[in-house]
Amino acid sequence: MCAKTNDQLLLESVHHFAIICSDYQRSKTFYTQLLGFSVIRETYRADRDSYKLDLKINENTQIELFSFPNAPKRPSYPEAQGLRHLAFATRNLDENVKYLRGQNVVVEDVRLDELTGKRFTFFADPDGLPLELYEQ
Incomplete structure (x- = not known):
């Protein structure tokens, strides 16, 4: 159980990782069919023209897969901060x-x-x- 003691926040585990993809269907296939993560829920948010796919890694950890129109690319190589x-x-x-x-x-x-x-x-x-x- 997580508790706050002596002005310290104690964290138990990672709940989820959020990923923004460029091609929702391609990434959905990759994470569900190739990596085998199961779908918890899939939501289309019309006001954002965006999908949010919650994927189960295990009992405690999830991936949130998002699609957003025209999301900018994030540099990975050479390694960037973050x-x-x-x-x-x-x-x-x-x-x-x-x-x-x-x-x-x-x-x-x-x-x-x-x-x-x-x-x-x-x-x-x-x-x-x-x-x-x-x-x-």
Whole structure:
């Protein structure tokens, strides 16, 4: 349970990540069919000409996928200030890499985190958002 003590805010976990995509249907397919996240709810907001798709990662974490007309691109390379990437934990890195490559997703070579001894790799969503697979 989260509680505030001694003027410190104690947080339990990440609730959601929000992503703005350029092509809603393409990103919806990527996150639901390719990555396998289930749809919690899908809402079209006519006043904004915008979709909001809530996706379930696990019991505690979600992705909010938004579409907005004419949203500006966010630079990723060279690395810009701000959120660097979104990392997903996996128990079988090799099988996930094999699966993604079989779906024609470009996946970087697996690397070793020198600080933790864990293996990881990167791939990108349809808009080039860097996504990481991190082996547990």
